[in-house]
Amino acid sequence: MMEATTDPAITTPLQKKVPRDISDDDIFKPRNQPTAEAIITDSGSEKMDRCKTEDVREETEEGADSSDASSPEPLSPLRPFYKVRFTDQVTKNGDIINYQIEVTKTAAPQSSWVIGRQYEDLEYLEQCLAGGGRSAGVIAPPLPPPPATDPLQAELRSRRQLGADSTVLLGDDWQRDCRLMERYLNLLLRHEVYGRDAALEAFLTRPEPPVRTLVRRSLLTRLTDGLSGSRATHPDCDEFFQRERVRLNEYQPLLQRAAEAFTAVVFAQQRLSNQINHLATALNIGVGSNEGWNGLYHKLNTRFSGALQEYKRGVDLSTTSADGTLGQTLELHARYAQSESDMLLRRTGLMIEYETANRGLEKTKAQRRPAAEEAKQRAEEVFEECSDTAKSEIRTLHRLRSAELLAGLGELARSQIHAAQILQAELSKHLSSIRQFVVPEPGQLGRPL
Secondary structure, three states: OOOOOOOOOOOOOOOOOOOOOOOHHHHHOOOOOOOHHHHHHOOOOHHHHHHHHHHHHHHHHHHHHOOOOOOOOOOOOOOOOEEEEEEEEEEEEOOEEEEEEEEEEOOOOOEEEEEEEOHHHHHHHHHHHHOOOOOOOOOOOOOOOOOOOOHHHHHHHHHHHHOOOOOOOOOOOHHHHHHHHHHHHHHHHHOOOHHHOHHHHHHHHOOOOOOOOOOOOOHHHHHHHHOHHHHHHOOOOOHHHHHHHHHHHHHHHHHHHHHHHHHHHHHHHHHHHHHHHHHHHHHOOOOOOOOHHHHHHHHHHHHHHHHHHHHHHHHHHHHHHHHHHHHHHHHHHHHHHHHHHHHHHHHHHHHHHHHHHHHHHHHOOHHHHHHHHHHHHHHHHHHHHHHHHHHHHHHHHHHHHHHHHHHHHHHHHHHHHHHHHHHHHHHHHHHHHHHOOOOOOHHHOOOOO
16 A cells, blocks of 8 residues: 655745755655544544544434434444565556556565556456455445547547647646556545455455456346436435435535546646646747847747747646645545445335335235244344444545545645745746847857857
8 A cells, every 4th residue: 555654834035046856755644634434443542533423413413313223333444464576677568557566465474466457357346346245335445447448549638638629639647547457446444344345355465466357247236227217316214325325416516526526636637737738848949040139049949949848848747746645635535426326225225125115015815924924033133233234434525535535635635736836936036037148249250149
């Protein structure tokens, strides 16, 4: 797992010269700011105590509205058994992209190894985790979208980011893809249920990826998906879940809209960078001779072009940091909201089955009553177990979302200030160079400048 470090807020005045040479770690890993993982996993911290106090207040407010099911406090978040880190060794062979993942065992004796995996292996892992007979109340961390592997996908992505009229073809953004998949695996490793799963352990410990098999959707699954609309409108017997469904129906489209709007801002910055690059390139194109006023014009354009190239670098740095901090966090939790919605639909289906079993028991004749009572008891146990798990999962997700969005905002502000300081220092050099450019008098053009 990528270890996030912490970093104080930048207080360096803008007029102070800032070193130019920095790495992505300086942008994305603050040195003194608590990360989302630290806030979530530190069960004894003030943040966790405050969250638990809020959970207790929620349960108090629910009171008699809640179901009779016992709702224990969520356990302390799981300390991962492994740490994963995607390396820079990414290879592409046609439509196949191979990633190298460094896995570290956290328990003693510690050891590390490297495994090779493809995105399709992550898809198969998600299928295995979803079909493992786990509680229906579990909220699965969302799998990131697949990377672009063929020229057509790359062209569509380029037009989406740079505009429909753009003729520039963007290259593979493997660093971003690796960061998204690494975050997905880290969420699985920190999850109370999936972090202990044998399929996830086998995925990380075996040198060869598991053999992928085709998982076909059954007719029952397709018919069940068709009933999702009726489940979404079915009233809930538990006020906690009814309130959560109403809140999610309002919050999910707003979160999706925020993620799309932020992405649109990032794409606009990328288009601005592309246009600046065109202008800087055009200024370097010489027209005519390099003597007289024409040569003077070329020299001034060259200096101005260098300033534009530096400004483009600053825009790229700002764009990359914006997407890598708050942008990816908004996209993640927009997908997470859909995972929660899927879980609530599964629970509603179990509730409908439980209500049907209750009505069936009331209408059953005496000779068939034992079987009906057994079916009702079984449906009740499954439903209550799902409700208990779901309450714990929802509260954990709320804490995760609050912590990561707060951390993303802080990292975005810090990285934008840092990028602006670097750009200001470099543009000051180019401004000084342009100011020192001497325009000779007409009679001095024959002399050396």
